[in-house]
Amino acid sequence: MTEVPHDVEMDELVREAHRDRLVDLMAFVQRACERAALDPDVAFDVRLAMEEVVTNVIEHGYAGDDPPGPIAVRFRREPRQVVVTVEDRARPFDPSTIPPTDPTTPLEARRIGGLGWHFVTRVMDEVRHEHRHPRGNRLTLVKRLPSSD
């Protein structure tokens, strides 16, 4: 097991990736942000990115799988950053296939949806994706904390 340094707090939640579990997953993130005493702006960004990623896994990652597989969310507060990981055993996700969002698209041409990933990459400082073997994905999201100096 990896030893967790004393100035790092870590929380984890594993749930079936079902829409009914979104309420638990969202509450987990909110509680973790509160426990970590994050600045409200940072907490907002982490919560937004997490909701978008978790929703993607539920709605697209496991689309058509009955029952869906697990989703594991880890929240790690380090001295200078927050690191959140989301793991699943769903079909491979390839962020490079997501079309970029053009915020200047007029109303008539707007699709309902497609914005979630755009928000994730805008509000987080680092977004890393890895394929897991034999199946699944791991997304690592990093948010740097404002300097207290």
Added chain:
Amino acid sequence: MDIVVEQRAPTTVVRINGSVDGLTADTLMTTLQQQIDVGNTRLVADLSGVSYTSSAGLRALLATVKQARSAGGDFRLAGVLPPVRKVLEMSGFTSILKLYADVDLAVASYPA
């Protein structure tokens, strides 16, 4: 999330309190659609009690503004707080939806 619907001629004001996210967006969208369905197409959303939204929330807003405009009305936002404004700006929705500082200004923006 709580929603209170109020008729303020010539508009319908929908006051929302709480988060507009993946858990609540469907309820909001249904409430707004019901208003359009009965002919209340000049809508104002009071968002001064909303401090969080996500793409799910924006989907509800986008669907509503499209329906309201195609029915001859509009859907205007009042009292948007900074975090929600940030999400609206990131998505470019600030150029689609009309935003007002408060409900009175949003109501007054519709012709009587």
